[in-house]
Amino acid sequence: xxxxxxxxxxxxxxxxxxxxxxxxxxxxxxxxxxxxxxxxxxxxxxxxxxxxxxxxxxxxxxxxxxxxxxxxxxxxxxxxxxxxxxxxxxxxxxxxxxxxxxxxxxxxxxxxxxxxxxxxxxxxxxxxxxxxxxxxxxxxxxxxxxxxxxxxxxxxxxxxxxxxxxxxxxxxxxxxxxxxxxxxxxxxxxxxxxxxxxxxxxxxxxxxxxxxxxxxxxxxxxxxxxxxxxxxxxxxxxxxxxxxxxxxxxxxxxxxxxxxxxxxxxxxxxxxxxxxxxxxxxxxxxxxxxxxxxxxxxxxxxxxxxxxxxxxxxxxxxxxxxxxxxxxxxxxxxxxxxxxxxxxxxxxxxxxxxxxxxxxxxxxxxxxxxxxxxxxxxxxxxxxxxxxxxxxxxxxxxxxxxxxxxxxxxxxxxxxxxxxxxxxxxxxxxxxxxxxxxxxxxxxxxxxxxxxxxxxxxxxxxxxxxxxxxxxxxxxxxxxxxxxxxxxxxxxxxxxxxxxxxxxxxxxxxxxxxxxxxxxxxxxxxxxxxxxxxxxxxxxxxxxxxxxxxxxxxxxxxx
DNA sequence: GCCGTTTTCGGCCCGACTGTTTTCAGTCG
Numbered sequence: 200x201x202x203x204x205x206x207x208x209x210x211x212x213x214x215x216x217x218x219x220x221x222x223x224x225x226x227x228x229x230x231x232x233x234x235x236x237x238x239x240x241x242x243x244x245x246x247x248x249x250x251x252x253x254x255x256x257x258x259x260x261x262x263x264x265x266x267x268x269x270x271x272x273x274x275x276x277x278x279x280x281x282x283x284x285x286x287x288x289x290x291x292x293x294x295x296x297x298x299x300x301x302x303x304x305x306x307x308x309x310x311x312x313x314x315x316x317x318x319x320x321x322x323x324x325x326x327x328x329x330x331x332x333x334x335x336x337x338x339x340x341x342x343x344x345x346x347x348x349x350x351x352x353x354x355x356x357x358x359x360x361x362x363x364x365x366x367x368x369x370x371x372x373x374x375x376x377x378x379x380x381x382x383x384x385x386x387x388x389x390x391x392x393x394x395x396x397x398x399x400x401x402x403x404x405x406x407x408x409x410x411x412x413x414x415x416x417x418x419x420x421x422x423x424x425x426x427x428x429x430x431x432x433x434x435x436x437x438x439x440x441x442x443x444x445x446x447x448x449x450x451x452x453x454x455x456x457x458x459x460x461x462x463x464x465x466x467x468x469x470x471x472x473x474x475x476x477x478x479x480x481x482x483x484x485x486x487x488x489x490x491x492x493x494x495x496x497x498x499x500x501x502x503x504x505x506x507x508x509x510x511x512x513x514x515x516x517x518x519x520x521x522x523x524x525x526x527x528x529x530x531x532x533x534x535x536x537x538x539x540x541x542x543x544x545x546x547x548x549x550x551x552x553x554x555x556x557x558x559x560x561x562x563x564x565x566x567x568x569x570x571x572x573x574x575x576x577x578x579x580x581x582x583x584x585x586x587x588x589x590x591x592x593x594x595x596x597x598x599x600x601x602x603x604x605x606x607x608x609x610x611x612x613x614x615x616x617x618x619x620x621x622x623x624x625x626x627x628x629x630x631x632x633x634x635x636x637x638x639x640x641x642x643x644x645x646x647x648x649x650x651x652x653x654x655x656x657x658x659x660x661x662x663x664x665x666x667x668x669x670x671x672x673x674x675x676x677x678x679x680x681x682x683x684x685x686x687x688x689x690x691x692x693x694x695x696x697x698x699x700x701x702x703x704x705x706x707x708x709x710x711x712x713x714x715x716x717x718x719x720x721x722x723x724x725x726x727x728x729x730x731x732x733x734x735x736x737x738x739x740x741x742x743x744x745x746x747x748x749x750x751x752x753x754x755x756x757x758x
Numbered sequence: 759g760c761c762g763t764t765t766t767c768g769g770c771c772c773g774a775c776t777g778t779t780t781t782c783a784g785t786c787g
Binding site (some may be wrong): 258259330333338571625 | 759760761768770771772773774775776777778779783784785786787
């Protein structure tokens, strides 16, 4: 309910921008959307008074939420939808193309979706419009390249998979998701569900009911398109072949090819039904059985990409990957002092419920002007933090801004008084590789910078990665004792796994952090852990898996 | 549309960059 309503409020805000309404009103709808999405309890349960206590929600928005709860739609939103040509909102998804120009393109060229937009640019039609030029065409083209409508982020995929499994599990002996989601790939193209059952027809029927559309339907395989537009595959199997099927449908294809080749070399046959010698089944019940029968250790799904894990498993050298419970603190979080939606105390209480040993509050620093941070506000937060009783050790930190020349906010004295400092790039994303590399290296060499936050600064579908010489960055991190963040936000997953492995080889340590701006986002940590597992990390590599004394030692950099 | 060292309406998140202008609009974080 919260995410649904938040999406409607966001849509309302976007549509008011397109119509050119009061920008403060728009901003308030955006704020209400963020608050609702980050609200810790289901807003469907709240009465009018409780709704209006959500920050940014007053009389009018509370009424709209109640209207949606009671009728399933919001009249004012429907009116706006009717007034604005379909497709204009889709066009505003393109980075570099905002609401005004999207509307202009629709009015003057009749462009109604991204495909038509791409065609119009190819035909050189945009450059002749008022306010457009060749550079605008190039900019929008780059935006189109980063916009990927085919894949979804991990949180969307996991929510969909979880709800499907919830419906099928009561009818199955076992039911789990496989495929790229089980491997924690960073974005997901379609969802694979595996169900072991004696009653395939019932499971298949329940699955089909969850689709907007049934694309394929047979005795063992059914494909639907969900209401969210995501494709989901169901494979129905006999319980006896669970392990073989789960392994097969988890992939990756490259991993499966490599493992099957091993089987063939031993005169065996491997399929989704089991490991066979001739017609004789050897094993099929569990994944462990199958790998063991091939003289390999079990390979954790995130490693199954045929990037060395098969050889490692044959040598018995699969690393003990870092696990979610190994993480004993979050080192990058925000509050409503800057752009978070929950108070300091709310965030801390929620973190306590996760059982952390320590927790760092790292609100934005002054050079990100829109956040309106001041020395006084930061010191007041520190005082408030020291007054709070907590089962966790509370660390006062900040997220600094790495300026184009590599410098950060505040002077040395002020920086030294924090327990921990994350530093991130928030502007000037288009520097060339030399400048950008120098910028990051300078930040690493700053004696107070402990963690480089979301190093690529990419956002799926919204922003491409910065151009950096990663080899040089990794060496600088290792040399200076600066950790790289694995930002667990499903929109970022930054660093990605390929870079993680290279950085680890260079001797870098990591911090898996949520960058949470609300209470529910604290639970995003699992996506960061999955990404770290894809990068073959162990708890030893991750500074926030360490006990506090060891972490504190790491936070004091050597000159 | 919301909010208030609040009672009735003014202020709310600011500044830089870009490309297209000829003084600025659009977009972004």
